[in-house]
Amino acid sequence: MAAFTESDDLQAATFTDVNLTGARFVRSNLSGVILRAAEVAGADIDAPWLLAGDNTLLVNGVNVAPFVDAELNRRFPGRELRRADTPDDLRTAWAAVERAWSDTTARVAAMSPGTEDISVDGEWSFAQTLRHLVLATNTWLGRAILGIADPFHPIGQPHAEYETDGLDMSVFAPTKPTYDEVLAVRADHVAQVRDYLATVTSAELSAARKNPWSPEYPETVLSCLHTILEEEWEHLRYATRDLATLS
Numbered sequence: 001m002a003a004f005t006e007s008d009d010l011q012a013a014t015f016t017d018v019n020l021t022g023a024r025f026v027r028s029n030l031s032g033v034i035l036r037a038a039e040v041a042g043a044d045i046d047a048p049w050l051l052a053g054d055n056t057l058l059v060n061g062v063n064v065a066p067f068v069d070a071e072l073n074r075r076f077p078g079r080e081l082r083r084a085d086t087p088d089d090l091r092t093a094w095a096a097v098e099r100a101w102s103d104t105t106a107r108v109a110a111m112s113p114g115t116e117d118i119s120v121d122g123e124w125s126f127a128q129t130l131r132h133l134v135l136a137t138n139t140w141l142g143r144a145i146l147g148i149a150d151p152f153h154p155i156g157q158p159h160a161e162y163e164t165d166g167l168d169m170s171v172f173a174p175t176k177p178t179y180d181e182v183l184a185v186r187a188d189h190v191a192q193v194r195d196y197l198a199t200v201t202s203a204e205l206s207a208a209r210k211n212p213w214s215p216e217y218p219e220t221v222l223s224c225l226h227t228i229l230e231e232e233w234e235h236l237r238y239a240t241r242d243l244a245t246l247s
Contacts, residue, residue: 046241048234076100076236082229085222087205091197097232098190104239105183111246116179120242124157127179129239130186131157136231137189141196143212144224155185193228 073080078096116126135156142151154173211217
């Protein structure tokens, strides 16, 4: 089976009368790809940045991005508040996140023992997803908003490529924590965001901050909070997708 990596430059390549049935594209840039007379029945596209800005996805000449956004809001009540920009609306947005994750965690508890550790198609397990959200909170609340120099909890789940962003991978636990430990740390980090939002003011939301991975890019407290909300809803979507497969 052919395999292509970042060392293979396929930009502007042309594929004619080729069979890509079952092909898998992971962390690949397919921006501007043009498909003509293509059979795409059963195709599964997961593009978390599709709905950012004015991005479009044309299917038979129709921009389906707004329909995707609306359907995700229907499936995940409260998701429509992920760009809230006032203290009260942000508190409401976070309460919706908490409810959604509480329901999903309860769903996992009702499934077969060990479900939380099962990976689907090489993706993170449910427990690993919760650990990654701990890291996201440490990054965007701890480091970016609060300015804590070393905010990372050892239970966090980083992407492998974070090491290239200057993250000291040795701070993370070398052994897998128990699921009960994961739940406890996750609950504490959820409370950290809730407690911060409880007192945040409109003036504070516009305060300047630095991007935690690329300090040369400016952020605001509000943009950092939007990133936290985006992380929460996207990873909830991934988790529920995989739990549906396990069910």
